[in-house]
Structure formats: C-alpha cells, structure tokens
Amino acid sequence: MHEKNNVELYRRTLEKWGEQAQYDQAIEECAELTTALLHYRRDKTDASTVIDEMADVILMLGQLRWMFGAEEVERALERKRAKLEGLLAQGDDALQGGAE
Ligand SMILES: [Mg+2]
Numbered sequence: 001m002h003e004k005n006n007v008e009l010y011r012r013t014l015e016k017w018g019e020q021a022q023y024d025q026a027i028e029e030c031a032e033l034t035t036a037l038l039h040y041r042r043d044k045t046d047a048s049t050v051i052d053e054m055a056d057v058i059l060m061l062g063q064l065r066w067m068f069g070a071e072e073v074e075r076a077l078e079r080k081r082a083k084l085e086g087l088l089a090q091g092d093d094a095l096q097g098g099a100e
Contacts, residue, residue: 003062003070010066022067026060033057 014022033053039045065073 003066006059006062007066010063013063014067019067022060022063026057026064029053029056029060 017025033050033056036045036050036053040047040050
C-alpha cells in the first residue's frame with residue numbers, strides 16, 4: 001500500500017468528517033467485509049465483491065493507523081508476528097512427534 005500518498009487523503013478525510021465518523025466508517029466497512037466473506041463462502045457473491053470490501057477495510061485501517069500512530073501499530077504488528085512464529089514453531093514440533 002502506498003501509505004505516503006494516502007496520508008494527505010487521511011488528513012482531509014478526518015478534517016471533513018471528524019474522528020467519530022472514522023470509527024463508525026471502519027466498523028461499517030469491517031461488517032461489509034464480514035458479510036461479503038460469508039456470502040462468498042456460500043457462493044452468493046464473487047471474488048470481486050470480496051476484493052472491493054477488502055479495499056474499503058484496507059483504506060480504513062490505514063486511516064486508523066495514521067490516527068492512532070503508525071509506529072505504535074508497527075510495534076504491535078511485530079509482537080503479533082513473533083507470537084505467530086511461536087505458534088507455528090509449536091505446530092512444527094507437534095507434526096514432528098511433539099516437543100522434546
Ligand atoms: Mg464497503
């Protein structure tokens with residue numbers, strides 16, 4: 001994602017509609033993606049609909065990341081990646097006959 005290009009967009013969006021509206025919009029877009037995925041799983045919609053809803057959520061997550069602080073979000077992402085790596089390592093041990 002081209003975040004540097006989006007920062008100006010995020011700033012203008014926040015200025016025009018305000019903080020509360022951004023939270024509400026993020027909630028709404030997440031719900032729309034949830035619905036699209038449920039419909040996709042049941043063959044009630046196509047991949048392009050899911051992709052469109054993903055794009056909405058990605059933009060809103062960019063907006064929120066900018067609002068809450070990109071560095072703090074990056075630190076949280078690093079913690080989550082490390083946790084996932086740990087879980088994957090446990091999985092590998094289990095598949096290979098369990099822990100030592
Ligand atoms: Mg949407």
